[in-house]
Amino acid sequence: MAEEKLPTRAEDFSEWYNQLVLKAQLADYAPVRGCMIVRPYGWALWENMQGSLDRRFKATGHQNVAFPLLIPRSFIDKEKHHVEGFSPELAVVTIGGGEKLAEPLVIRPTSETIIGHMWSKWIQSYRDLPVLMNQWNSVVRWELRTKLFLRTLEFYWQEGHTAHATQEEAEIETRQMLDIYADFAINDAAIPVIAGKKSDAEKFAGADVTYSIEAMMGDGKALQSGTSHFLGQNFAQAFEVKYLDQGGQLQHCWTTSWGLSTRVIGAIIMVHGDDQGLVLPPKLAPYQVVVVPIFKKDDEKALVMDAARKLKTELVAANVRVTLDEREGQSPGWKFNDWEMRGVPVRVELGPKDVANQAAVLARRDRPGREGKVSAPLAGLPQTIDKLLAEIQQALHDKALAFRRANTHDAKTYDDLKKAVENGFAYSCWCGSSECEAKIKEETRATMRCIPMDQSLGEGSARPSGPGTCVYCGKPAPERAIFARAY
Amino acid sequence: MAEEKLPTRAEDFSEWYNQLVLKAQLADYAPVRGCMIVRPYGWALWENMQGSLDRRFKATGHQNVAFPLLIPRSFIDKEKHHVEGFSPELAVVTIGGGEKLAEPLVIRPTSETIIGHMWSKWIQSYRDLPVLMNQWNSVVRWELRTKLFLRTLEFYWQEGHTAHATQEEAEIETRQMLDIYADFAINDAAIPVIAGKKSDAEKFAGADVTYSIEAMMGDGKALQSGTSHFLGQNFAQAFEVKYLDQGGQLQHCWTTSWGLSTRVIGAIIMVHGDDQGLVLPPKLAPYQVVVVPIFKKDDEKALVMDAARKLKTELVAANVRVTLDEREGQSPGWKFNDWEMRGVPVRVELGPKDVANQAAVLARRDRPGREGKVSAPLAGLPQTIDKLLAEIQQALHDKALAFRRANTHDAKTYDDLKKAVENGFAYSCWCGSSECEAKIKEETRATMRCIPMDQSLGEGSARPSGPGTCVYCGKPAPERAIFARAY
Numbered sequence: 001m002a003e004e005k006l007p008t009r010a011e012d013f014s015e016w017y018n019q020l021v022l023k024a025q026l027a028d029y030a031p032v033r034g035c036m037i038v039r040p041y042g043w044a045l046w047e048n049m050q051g052s053l054d055r056r057f058k059a060t061g062h063q064n065v066a067f068p069l070l071i072p073r074s075f076i077d078k079e080k081h082h083v084e085g086f087s088p089e090l091a092v093v094t095i096g097g098g099e100k101l102a103e104p105l106v107i108r109p110t111s112e113t114i115i116g117h118m119w120s121k122w123i124q125s126y127r128d129l130p131v132l133m134n135q136w137n138s139v140v141r142w143e144l145r146t147k148l149f150l151r152t153l154e155f156y157w158q159e160g161h162t163a164h165a166t167q168e169e170a171e172i173e174t175r176q177m178l179d180i181y182a183d184f185a186i187n188d189a190a191i192p193v194i195a196g197k198k199s200d201a202e203k204f205a206g207a208d209v210t211y212s213i214e215a216m217m218g219d220g221k222a223l224q225s226g227t228s229h230f231l232g233q234n235f236a237q238a239f240e241v242k243y244l245d246q247g248g249q250l251q252h253c254w255t256t257s258w259g260l261s262t263r264v265i266g267a268i269i270m271v272h273g274d275d276q277g278l279v280l281p282p283k284l285a286p287y288q289v290v291v292v293p294i295f296k297k298d299d300e301k302a303l304v305m306d307a308a309r310k311l312k313t314e315l316v317a318a319n320v321r322v323t324l325d326e327r328e329g330q331s332p333g334w335k336f337n338d339w340e341m342r343g344v345p346v347r348v349e350l351g352p353k354d355v356a357n358q359a360a361v362l363a364r365r366d367r368p369g370r371e372g373k374v375s376a377p378l379a380g381l382p383q384t385i386d387k388l389l390a391e392i393q394q395a396l397h398d399k400a401l402a403f404r405r406a407n408t409h410d411a412k413t414y415d416d417l418k419k420a421v422e423n424g425f426a427y428s429c430w431c432g433s434s435e436c437e438a439k440i441k442e443e444t445r446a447t448m449r450c451i452p453m454d455q456s457l458g459e460g461s462a463r464p465s466g467p468g469t470c471v472y473c474g475k476p477a478p479e480r481a482i483f484a485r486a487y
Numbered sequence: 488m489a490e491e492k493l494p495t496r497a498e499d500f501s502e503w504y505n506q507l508v509l510k511a512q513l514a515d516y517a518p519v520r521g522c523m524i525v526r527p528y529g530w531a532l533w534e535n536m537q538g539s540l541d542r543r544f545k546a547t548g549h550q551n552v553a554f555p556l557l558i559p560r561s562f563i564d565k566e567k568h569h570v571e572g573f574s575p576e577l578a579v580v581t582i583g584g585g586e587k588l589a590e591p592l593v594i595r596p597t598s599e600t601i602i603g604h605m606w607s608k609w610i611q612s613y614r615d616l617p618v619l620m621n622q623w624n625s626v627v628r629w630e631l632r633t634k635l636f637l638r639t640l641e642f643y644w645q646e647g648h649t650a651h652a653t654q655e656e657a658e659i660e661t662r663q664m665l666d667i668y669a670d671f672a673i674n675d676a677a678i679p680v681i682a683g684k685k686s687d688a689e690k691f692a693g694a695d696v697t698y699s700i701e702a703m704m705g706d707g708k709a710l711q712s713g714t715s716h717f718l719g720q721n722f723a724q725a726f727e728v729k730y731l732d733q734g735g736q737l738q739h740c741w742t743t744s745w746g747l748s749t750r751v752i753g754a755i756i757m758v759h760g761d762d763q764g765l766v767l768p769p770k771l772a773p774y775q776v777v778v779v780p781i782f783k784k785d786d787e788k789a790l791v792m793d794a795a796r797k798l799k800t801e802l803v804a805a806n807v808r809v810t811l812d813e814r815e816g817q818s819p820g821w822k823f824n825d826w827e828m829r830g831v832p833v834r835v836e837l838g839p840k841d842v843a844n845q846a847a848v849l850a851r852r853d854r855p856g857r858e859g860k861v862s863a864p865l866a867g868l869p870q871t872i873d874k875l876l877a878e879i880q881q882a883l884h885d886k887a888l889a890f891r892r893a894n895t896h897d898a899k900t901y902d903d904l905k906k907a908v909e910n911g912f913a914y915s916c917w918c919g920s921s922e923c924e925a926k927i928k929e930e931t932r933a934t935m936r937c938i939p940m941d942q943s944l945g946e947g948s949a950r951p952s953g954p955g956t957c958v959y960c961g962k963p964a965p966e967r968a969i970f971a972r973a974y
Contacts, residue, residue: 030555031562031604032592040550040620047551063527064534068517068641069556069594069625070578075518091557092582093594096640097629098575105519107556107580107594117518133527137625138556142584153583154555 006341008275013219017270021148024278024342026265034146034153038262041342044286046156046262050136052188052284053158053260056180062132062160067114069137070105075113079238082112085205089141091153107140112206112231112257115161116239123253125244126165130173134160149266150223150487157261163241163253167232170254174230177258178211181226189264190281190396191215191271192404193225194457194482196450201434204257208232214449214482216404217270220423222449222484225267228258266487271400272366278343279365281396282389289315289322289385290344294332294351307355311348311381318382320389340365345392346385366392366399408457408482417471417483421446425484427457429477431470440472440483449482493828495762500706504757508635511765511829513752521633521640525749528829531773533643533749537623539675539771540645540747543667549619549647554601556624557592562600566725569599572692576628578640594627599693599718599744602648603726610740612731613652617660621647636753637710637974644748650728650740654719657741661717664745665698668713676751677768677883678702678758679891680712681944681969683937688921691744695719701936701969703891704757707910709936709971712754715745753974758887759853765830766852768883769876776802776809776872777831781819781838794842798835798868805869807876827852832879833872853879853886895944895969904958904970908933912971914944916964918957927959927970936969 006023009016021027026042029035038046054064070093077083086109093105108114115133123131136158143151160177164170178195185193193213203210207229215225235241236252245251272279282288293308295301308324315322323344325335332349339347349361360381364372376384407424411417420426421444430436430448437448470477493510496503508514513529516522525533541551557580564570573596580592595601602620610618625643633639647664651657665682672680680700690697694716702712722728723739732738759766769775780795782788795811802809810831812822819836826834836848847868851859863871894911898904907913908931917923917935924935957964 028605028608030557031559031601032555032557035555035557037555037605038553040552043551043553046553064530065527066525066530066533066625066643068519068522068524070517070519070522070627070641072518088585090582090584091580091592093578094581095577095579095591097577097631104582105578114518118515118524121515138553140557144584154557156553 006275006277009218009273016273016275017266018148020269020273020277020341026269027148029148032153034143036148036152036154038156041286042265045265045268045280045284048284048286049189049264050158053180053184054136056184057134057158057160060132060176060180062134062162065133065135066137067108067111067118067135069108071108071111071114073104073106075117076106078113079206079234081234082206082238086110086141089143091140091142108137109139109141110257110259111135111139111159111161112235112255113239116235116241116255119163119241119253120239123163123241123243126246129163129165129243129253130169131163133162134158147266147487149269150263155261155263157259160256160258162256163236164255165243165245165251165253167254170256171230174209174211174228174256174258177256178213178226178228181213181228181258181260184260185213185215185225185264186397188281188283189268190283190393190400191225191267192397192401194450194452195454196452196482198227198450199434199437199448201437202448204229206231206234208234212450214484215267215271216400216407216425216484217267217487218273218403219270220407220425220484222425222482222486223263223267223270224449224486225264226258226260229256231255231257272396273343274368276337276368277341279396280343280345282345282393285321285343285345287321287323287344288389289320289346289348290339291322291324291348291350292332292335292339293325294349300352303352303355304350307378308350311350311360311378314382315385318386320382320385336363340368346388348381348385362388364388364392366395411471411483414471417446418444421483421485425449425482426471427480427482428471429468430479430481430483431473431475431477432479433470433473436470436472444483446483446485449484449486451479451481455480493762493764496705496760503760503762504753505635507756507760507764507828513756514635516635519640521630523635523639523641525643528773529752532752532755532767532771535771535773536675536751537645540667540671541623543671544621544645544647547619547663547667549621549649552620552622553624554595554598554605554622556595558595558598558601560591560593562604563593565600566693566721568721569693569725573597573628576630578627578629595624596626596628597744597746598622598626598646598648599722599742600726603722603728603742606650606728606740607726610650610728610730613733616650616652616730616740617656618650620649621645634753634974636756637750642748642750644746647743647745649743650723651742652730652732652738652740654741657743658717661696661698661715661743661745664743665700665713665715668700668715668745668747671747672700672702672712672751673884675768675770676755677770677880677887678712678754679884679888681937681939682941683939683969685714685937686921686924686935688924689935691716693718693721695721699937701971702754702758703887703894703912703971704754704974705760705890706757707894707912707971709912709969709973710750710754710757711936711973712751713745713747716743718742718744759883760830761855763824763855764828766883767830767832769832769880772808772830772832774808774810774831775876776807776833776835777826778809778811778835778837779819779822779826780812781836787839790839790842791837794865795837798837798847798865801869802872805873807869807872823850827855833875835868835872849875851875851879853882898958898970901958904933905931908970908972912936912969913958914967914969915958916955917966917968917970918960918962918964919966920957920960923957923959931970933970933972936971936973938966938968942967
């Protein structure tokens, strides 16, 4: 486990990531190309993310459901942009129960079509609206270049789907879910994100407008970390999702969809991780605290283990997620390294002297070495740790935000942009044309990530907010956009 | 919703079930034959079941994981009984990303094979054992005769998989999980179940021994409601899952698997439901309480709604799952019927007189009519309701147990057995031969459900416990078995 050293991030960021995912036992490669197994440590992280999001979804009136994974192939064809976007990526079932199927079925790449089909049966009247649904599942898209968590053939996510009586309501919903994703990213994943609008080239196949949250990884690249789509009446028309309004008129619904996936696990790794391994945000970490007992002689062991178990019990009672490392045959130093690599926010070191002094050493994962160590009395330790976890949570966010600010450049010229996207974000005026966007992508490998909702990037008036002139063509540009190389 | 009347259970039990599932909006038919959509009310019930089980799994050291849904076709062939059992039921993906696949992939019908494959990489030494895993997912089996929740092409379940160093440990695990299923069924689903061993004919394809919990439905038929398999070394040999023991010898692991699915939702419907609709056990019901406000005039409305909202807030604070029915344009009587049909355990009726008296009427779902109604003071109502919910939970279990007892017959002769399985369980001595089992099935449509672990069926010495003579062939029979027609 902790024996082989990771490459440093500076040496090879991509390889550091690949090896860390395996070494920390977050995930592994499946026998089918491009698929992954999420191992217990990775799934526990995902379960905490699910809990955080699900609470927010339910608090805003959404209900969970389960639509089937098999969709008739013909459904995909019904919405013209959707079929263009998803046809090349489909996994197709042609045989069932030993017989060739009359109509091929696809494994859902996303569920707008089958949900639209069912809504056309369930929704009759304005009284049935809004319909606010979400499902936790996996989807399959036949990706060619894959990377664990970031892009896999099958991935885990939630997909929310809502239907509304009016355009305005659907637009409000779309923005509400974007805000919820941003809130989750910032407050629970400790990842500062930029919420904004995607270009037509980058929007969801079938959407009128796609919004996303974009995060900067430790190598300066962008990762789209959640999307919320205003679908207009596109799917409602394709699947005849209609309702009788209060005036007795038949109207098409306005719909939305929004999704956040296990790729955010990739973001957590790449935003917070360091050369020693993972650094997990306390609110989502499978274990917030690891207690490592330290002893040499047998009488020391009895004393220390007794205190360690008592401490674990107290922490469990205080709702702290804690593990006590009782592994035999491994030194405390080896255990320190192992849990550092796995990113546990706080390590409690407990030796005979500590017990004698009724104290323990607390080591912060985010501040390696002596600097992050303090001795604290055992009395009231759960409260001390609770406070420390909150501090770490905030510190991770602040560090990531400082890094993003340091690597986001107000690129006024195209040369500025080219330089900025080498290792960060370019924040530039853009005329809005797909031609300029395509040229920039071709020439710099940077894509238009989003037009930030907050044109000051959260810094009030510190950044100019346009209008200006397009960084590529020089024509008038109403807004500024983020350009970056992206995962 | 509540407009069309259900057939009674006596008239047509099967049709009562089919219509109730739709009418209560638990599930609906999907566009693909044999697939289902689990609607919000059904999924909320499943989420509560998941929570109840997941807590038990984690308390016994199991960790959740996610293995992919796509499995190479060749994996299925590696265990000889497994391939026989599952080949006819496979859904096969032959096209991915627009191209014919070199090797076809199957959608998992269950995950022993892919898990065995990965374990062969992960497990090296006795120090890596036991491995205790579980996953919540869906699987696909190409069933021909389908019925919502009971048998669908895709169904939702959990599948636990464990690997052990010794046969004894694996056997203990298999029995532990059987006990956990029985505990869940009895204490949370209020379904008395018989835990026992399946015959060779009915066991899992690839298992040495299969145990199950069997429940009696409202029509006297059996429903297998959870299974736990001792897999011996069958999959460990097929996938070379080996470990170095403490003596340095390479050994095959001993493995288990166990599953419980959404068919238990079918059991809950068919065990507790009555002619008015669902009757849900309080521990699993999406809503434990519905508050129905009653008023005519506007000033009454203000008074009543104010009290109703206050009550809802108090119940939420007391961790009671409650909904307040604020729907406009529907009479209280209509709402009573609607929530009765949806099986909410306790209805709180709140009218102006009640508010004036600082009281509310509590109506128990399990005792329709006046008999189940009491007036209770608003002060302390959350505690009153909490107690009432516990009473209802117990009453549902006791009623189901009494029903099962009344319809379980000590069938000593084959004629007794034939009569017993018309509307219940036959509890008969059986010699253990597959021939007698097959003949009984052929002639009576009853299958050997299980050989109960507790040969007294929980009634101490009240029932004879064998040995005796086989109900079919008259040869010596070491044990008694349950025969019944089954879903």
